[in-house]
Amino acid sequence: MMNENEKIFLSPKQVREAIRIDFKQYESQFDLFQELCPIITDNRNIVTKEGRNACVLITRGRKSKVRRMNDHDLGDYLFNILSEKTYPLSVIADICSKVFQTKTFVGLNDETGSTGIWIETEMARFKCRQCGNCCRNLKYHYDCTENDYKRWEVCERHDIMEKVMIVYSDSGTAEYRIWKEPGTSRFYPECPWLIPSPSKGQFACGIQDVKPAYCRQYPLTQKHAVMTGCKGTFEAC
Numbered sequence: 275m276m277n278e279n280e281k282i283f284l285s286p287k288q289v290r291e292a293i294r295i296d297f298k299q300y301e302s303q304f305d306l307f308q309e310l311c312p313i314i315t316d317n318r319n320i321v322t323k324e325g326r327n328a329c330v331l332i333t334r335g336r337k338s339k340v341r342r343m344n345d346h347d348l349g350d351y352l353f354n355i356l357s358e359k360t361y362p363l364s365v366i367a368d369i370c371s372k373v374f375q376t377k378t379f380v381g382l383n384d385e386t387g388s389t390g391i392w393i394e395t396e397m398a399r400f401k402c403r404q405c406g407n408c409c410r411n412l413k414y415h416y417d418c419t420e421n422d423y424k425r426w427e428v429c430e431r432h433d434i435m436e437k438v439m440i441v442y443s444d445s446g447t448a449e450y451r452i453w454k455e456p457g458t459s460r461f462y463p464e465c466p467w468l469i470p471s472p473s474k475g476q477f478a479c480g481i482q483d484v485k486p487a488y489c490r491q492y493p494l495t496q497k498h499a500v501m502t503g504c505k506g507t508f509e510a511c
């Protein structure tokens with residue numbers, strides 16, 4: 275439940291995937307989309323709100339065009355442009371800073387020798403309150419990776435592996451879904467590894483040392499914490 279990273283490096287491809295997830299995972303982000311629209315579209319489009327749900331996308335020019343759509347479609351529209359166009363890394367860093375609401379900068383990853391975007395998560399100041407909200411209420415079924423599964427194979431954690439559903443995509447790639455009741459294709463309604471702590475209203479993780487990487491890193495940023503109902507606190511510097 276505590277994040278070990280204060281800084282995350284993302285390649286341009288990983289940035290796009292992180293933005294795609296961000297655009298999809300929260301209810302409504304109209305203010306963010308409004309701010310990003312001119313940046314992503316090279317000032318060709320701006321967006322305004324009409325009533326509670328309709329966004330109005332205006333394409334500027336001599337024959338300006340108007341399209342109405344909801345917040346989610348606007349997110350898809352902007353993401354499609356973002357994924358098809360090539361932007362200078364400085365622009366990508368600016369977009370990331372707005373999307374993830376934190377400091378970002380273009381830089382080198384010494385381990386891979388590649389250039390990408392560093393995102394300051396500010397999670398060193400985060401203090402988990404062990405309320406268990408993330409384990410009980412968030413949709414984590416897709417947050418298990420092949421590396422997680424391999425780790426459990428190496429340490430022969432059959433008790434964990436039997437709770438993983440392996441499905442194969444059309445291309446034959448294995449995907450890992452958690453947590454299912456052993457011998458069934460039913461998912462547990464909440465994380466089965468959650469253990470009530472002696473302190474009232476607090477919980478611990480029953481597989482703390484080997485839990486999925488995603489759980490170790492949750493929440494990824496302060497925005498992620500706020501948007502997903504995390505009760506943890508951020509201590510002043």
Ligand code: SF4
Binds near residue numbers: 408505
């Ligand atoms: S929701 Fe936040 S505070 Fe609560 S257990 Fe998860 S990480 Fe900790």
